[in-house]
Amino acid sequence: MPDPNCALCDGTGWRPVQSGEVTGVERCACDQATRPARLLESARIPPRFDRASFENFLLPRDNPQANESLSKAMLGARVFAREFPHIEKPGLLFMGLPGVGKTHLAVAVLKVLLERGFECLFLDYQGLLDRIRSGYDPAAGSSAREAYQEALDTEVVLLDDLGAHRVTDWVLDTVTAVINHRYNGRRATIVTTNLPDPETGDVLAEKNPLSGHYMVRDSLGDRIGARARSRLFEMCRLVRITATEDYRLRGLR
Numbered sequence: 001m002p003d004p005n006c007a008l009c010d011g012t013g014w015r016p017v018q019s020g021e022v023t024g025v026e027r028c029a030c031d032q033a034t035r036p037a038r039l040l041e042s043a044r045i046p047p048r049f050d051r052a053s054f055e056n057f058l059l060p061r062d063n064p065q066a067n068e069s070l071s072k073a074m075l076g077a078r079v080f081a082r083e084f085p086h087i088e089k090p091g092l093l094f095m096g097l098p099g100v101g102k103t104h105l106a107v108a109v110l111k112v113l114l115e116r117g118f119e120c121l122f123l124d125y126q127g128l129l130d131r132i133r134s135g136y137d138p139a140a141g142s143s144a145r146e147a148y149q150e151a152l153d154t155e156v157v158l159l160d161d162l163g164a165h166r167v168t169d170w171v172l173d174t175v176t177a178v179i180n181h182r183y184n185g186r187r188a189t190i191v192t193t194n195l196p197d198p199e200t201g202d203v204l205a206e207k208n209p210l211s212g213h214y215m216v217r218d219s220l221g222d223r224i225g226a227r228a229r230s231r232l233f234e235m236c237r238l239v240r241i242t243a244t245e246d247y248r249l250r251g252l253r
């Protein structure tokens with residue numbers, strides 16, 4: 001909150017600045033001091049990722065291929081977090097198998113952006129769709145309309161686990177509308193998904209280790225529709241993690 005007694009901004013949080021003939025406004029220092037803390041709270045990062053950051057993202061020493069893939073992913077994420085908004089594409093798309101650290105890295109980006117003063121929001125895809133559909137959002141104490149509106153309009157949105165939802169026409173329409181709106185407005189969108197994308201090199205067939213049968217997985221396009229997928233690839237830089245080890249299962253080996 002701005003200081004109500006601030007002489008520079010008169011308590012508005014915006015102080016006038018003169019540049020040549022032109023007068024503009026700039027965020028006042030009295031507001032900036034507490035802004036990152038407030039922003040962090042309103043970003044609603046789930047407690048499980050409270051501590052996730054670039055600093056505690058570990059690179060495996062025993063596996064050169066995984067090490068290289070994760071180093072590259074981390075570097076791409078770091079550059080985005082540092083350079084935003086002066087970057088070619090206003091988004092990041094993390095792809096990879098479950099547990100390889102996609103959400104961890106995406107949250108690490110979000111935290112840097114929050115620290116830099118950008119308004120960010122963590123949205124769990126499944127939760128978002130449930131909230132929009134049910135008409136009320138217990139997490140935020142707000143209506144579905146608000147849940148939808150904030151997904152459209154927040155400066156930076158992290159859409160976590162995209163495609164992790166049963167597909168219906170309504171789901172396809174909703175995800176297309178959200179992505180299309182953000183695409184048109186060039187709003188920053190960070191996405192994670194563990195769905196395969198055969199058009200960019202993934203395989204859909206997977207052997208069931210128990211039965212030995214192959215099963216075909218749904219692709220990203222199957223789950224979010226071709227229109228949303230196409231926009232996503234245009235607005236996001238692809239960060240594909242090819243490491244295969246699930247970090248959650250470490251130590252269980």
Ligand SMILES: Nc1ncnc2c1ncn2[C@@H]1O[C@H](COP(=O)(O)OP(=O)(O)OP(=O)(O)O)[C@@H](O)[C@H]1O
Nearest residue numbers: 056057058097098099100101102103104194247248
């Ligand atoms: N390289 C890493 N260093 C430290 N912690 C990690 C690393 N990779 C993953 N983790 C931790 O392991 C857990 C799983 O990682 P994360 O949730 O980011 O996986 P994910 O790729 O998003 O998986 P899913 O597709 O299932 O959502 C998290 O608690 C995360 O903090």
Ligand SMILES: [Mg+2]
Nearest residue numbers: 102103161192
């Ligand atoms: Mg995840």
Ligand SMILES: [Zn+2]
Nearest residue numbers: 006009028030
């Ligand atoms: Zn002030």
